[in-house]
Amino acid sequence: AQSVTQLGSHVSVSEGALVLLRCNYSSSVPPYLFWYVQYPNQGLQLLLKYTTGATLVKGINGFEAEFKKSETSFHLTKPSAHMSDAAEYFCAVGSGNTGKLIFGQGTTLQVKP
Amino acid sequence: EAQVTQNPRYLITVTGKKLTVTCSQNMNHEYMSWYRQDPGLGLRQIYYSMNVEVTDKGDVPEGYKVSRKEKRNFPLILESPSPNQTSLYFCASRRVGPSSYNEQFFGPGTRLTVL
Numbered sequence: 001a002q003s004v005t006q007l008g009s010h011v012s013v014s015e016g017a018l019v020l021l022r023c024n025y026s027s028s029v030p031p032y033l034f035w036y037v038q039y040p041n042q043g044l045q046l047l048l049k050y051t052t053g054a055t056l057v058k059g060i061n062g063f064e065a066e067f068k069k070s071e072t073s074f075h076l077t078k079p080s081a082h083m084s085d086a087a088e089y090f091c092a093v094g095s096g097n098t099g100k101l102i103f104g105q106g107t108t109l110q111v112k113p
Numbered sequence: 114e115a116q117v118t119q120n121p122r123y124l125i126t127v128t129g130k131k132l133t134v135t136c137s138q139n140m141n142h143e144y145m146s147w148y149r150q151d152p153g154l155g156l157r158q159i160y161y162s163m164n165v166e167v168t169d170k171g172d173v174p175e176g177y178k179v180s181r182k183e184k185r186n187f188p189l190i191l192e193s194p195s196p197n198q199t200s201l202y203f204c205a206s207r208r209v210g211p212s213s214y215n216e217q218f219f220g221p222g223t224r225l226t227v228l
Contacts, residue, residue: 009153032214043117043203043219044156051214090155094214098163099144099207100171101217103155 002027002095006104014112019063019078021107023091026072032094033074034101035065039087047089050074061085086111115140117220119204125226126194134189134223136204143209145187146171146217147179150201159202162187163209194227201225 007022025031032051036044048059055067065076074091088108092101117138126132138145146161148171158171162181176198178190187206191198204220 004155034214036219041221043221044205044217045219046216049214049216092156098161098169099209099214099217100146100158100161101156103148103157105153105155 002031002093002102004091004093004102004104006089006091006107008107009105010108010110012110012112013081015083016080019076019081019085019109021076021089021091021109023065023074023076023104024072025074025091025093027093033065033067034092034094035059035063035074035076036090036092036103037087038090038106044090047076081109081111083111083113085109115218117204117206117218119202119220119223121223122221123224125228127228128195129193132191132194132225134191134202134204134225136187136189136220137185138187138204138206138218139185140206140208140218141184142206142218143184144217145181145204145206147177147187147189148203148205149173150203150222156203159189194225196227199225199227 003026005024034049035047048057050067058064091104143164147159148156160179162168202223205217207215207217
């Protein structure tokens with residue numbers, strides 16, 4: 001069965017600093033991996049996804065993630081944090097043939113001025 | 114504008130009083146799903162539907178019902194709500210295509226409190 005673990009429920013960075021949000025997955029088959037962002041009082045928005053091919057995936061708003069099979073990781077990064085990046089971030093893995101998503105617990109990103 | 118809408122956005126109710134949360138999408142998506150979000154647990158799938166009249170249980174279906182009579186609508190029904198169903202609920206939809214993992218589009222959420 002697939003599962004997702006996000007390391008750190010809260011991450012705080014200064015504006016302009018590197019953002020690193022960690023995600024490890026468990027999957028018995030080649031995984032489809034996703035990062036979603038949830039801004040306050042809003043639904044989830046897709047940041048980026050990995051299905052096949054290039055392991056470095058670029059998403060919206062300057063975010064990117066690298067699929068590392070040997071480490072079963074899919075960490076999310078952004079070189080320079082902006083105040084508008086403050087939100088909750090969810091890592092997810094695709095499960096089964098129905099396209100169901102298994103979500104991690106979420107990481108709240110705080111950006112300090 | 115392509116979107117998933119949910120109503121109501123906020124609801125406070127009492128134990129045992131039947132309620133329905135509506136979900137509608139205007140993207141002609143075949144797949145629709147309901148999730149609940151609880152602190153520290155992320156999102157967990159309640160029910161999903163691959164197309165009209167085709168529904169199936171997710172990971173936490175107890176206490177919930179759904180129906181899919183029309184492609185655009187996927188209401189979530191709580192026949193007898195209990196306090197442990199207090200949560201933030203999200204509806205999502207996506208196209209069914211060659212890849213089963215097309216992007217899911219989420220509604221804005223419904224915050225439900227059961228007293």
